[in-house]
Amino acid sequence: MDFDALLKELKSELVNIFGEKWKDLKNESRKDIDQFLESSKEKLKRWTKLLASGEIDIEDYEWLIKSQKDLMFMQTLHSSGVNKISLGHFKNKVIKTIIGVVKTVIL
Secondary structure, rough: OOHHHHHHHHHHHHHHHHHOOHHOOOOOOHHHHHHHHHHHHHHHHHHHHHHHHOOHHHHHHHHHOOOOOOOOOOHHHHHHHOOOHHHHHHHHHHHHHHHHHHHHHOO
């Protein structure tokens, strides 16, 4: 498993979903996405290896990824006045995207 390639794919997908919702903020979002992925990188790597090796199942993986939700501080959205409900929905979409990409690559 090439974790760096997976991380690159995750970044690309996350920038795309950000751009779908807030086109005018797509470029500014890269910093937030990079910061989140960097702060979660070691955990994501460890958990993804555990999933790939069969030591945890996809439900455990989802739970672990969801535990990172509070680390997602989207400064760009917060500064732009996006309300907390929209931000919460976006964070949920980020979680689903991460899990979807990992499922596609690993399983």
